[in-house]
Amino acid sequence: MELWQAMVLGGFYWFSFLGFFPHSINLLFYQPLTASLLVGLVMGDVPTAMIVGATIQPMFLGQTQAGWVITNDNSAAGIITASVVIASGMDIESAMAVAVAVGLVMSQLTNVRMTVGSFWNALTDKFIKNRQYNKLWLSTIIYPSLFKIVLYWIPMSLVLYFGASNIGFFVDGLPEWLQNGLGALASLMPIVGLCIVASSIGKKGYMPFFIGGFVFAAYSGLSGIGIAVAAVMLAWFDFRCQNKGEHLSINLKSTVSESAILGKEI
Structure with missing residues (x-):
């Protein structure tokens, strides 16, 4: 993967967490299918990217969260998985296993953001207490956005630039029984997601x-x-x-x- 491609995709990952738009728009950019589409446009292989996105999207249909504790990072799963498949030629079954691992690991970044976010809240309260209303845009927009560059944009760009081609070889080197287990787990997740969606119809x-x-x-x-x-x-x-x-x-x-x-x- 070229450096500019990694930077563009890292920027999209950062953009999916900005929250400047209505909630429905934010959710659209956060989905693996949308993220995979952008990966395909940047890397010049839209058909493969859309196959990956459509394959892993059902895995996250049943995702739930309590108190904004994120258990899976949908956007990272779409970006990294689609990039790995295009860059290394990994098969779809192995890609689903990668999506599970990536979603779990990258979700910890959001938990860090929630922890640091308490500092921005305290700074906002301080500005209001001192009637410095002209500085509220710093604690609510500028500082959080700059921090998200360090938390999301830079790490994602580095992961894609140095690891997109290597993750495929790493997964191929895993024992066969572990690959089969991860593949079976990934195959069950879409079914669980669809069942949860069906039960939530109400x-x-x-x-x-x-x-x-x-x-x-x-x-x-x-x-x-x-x-x-x-x-x-x-x-x-x-x-x-x-x-x-x-x-x-x-x-x-x-x-x-x-x-x-x-x-x-x-």
Whole structure:
């Protein structure tokens, strides 16, 4: 990997933690699929990067956190894994194992940021107490952003520049039983993520959509784009029905009741 590529990708990693945008935008940049896309654009291999991103994205669907204690670093998993696959030609199964390890290790940087963040809070309180409101932008924007350069940008750039090509050889040198174990663990994580997402839907009435969509995707033979378009149209139709008080299940029930009443009248 070239130095400028490592610097650009390290800058994206830093950018994903800035938090200057709405929460939904921040989450978008934090996802492995988005991070992998940028890796592909920078390294000139978008198809491979998107395959890596789509493979490891389900692994992080069920990620939860308590009190802002981050257990996995999604952005680092996408950037480093996609870079390693493109630079060293690692297979996807081994890449999934790398994503698990990278996500766990790099998450400790965020825990460090949370600890140091208490200092910026104290400095903000000091400025407010002294009525130095013109300095609040220093403790809330400038100082935290500069610290994140040291915490995120520089380490990520160094890891990519010196290790993107070597991690693949390191993983290939692991014992076969350990590689198989990591591969099995990585294969289970997408299933766990999907199950957690399914259980968090909250409405039992939506489970038929989930199961039907899975069966449709497995046996229809359509591409991902076709399935996505069909899902969007179905979601739009159901949304319109609910807004009009005409939910599909309610319609069916009312239709049966009206038919019974008409039958009695006849």
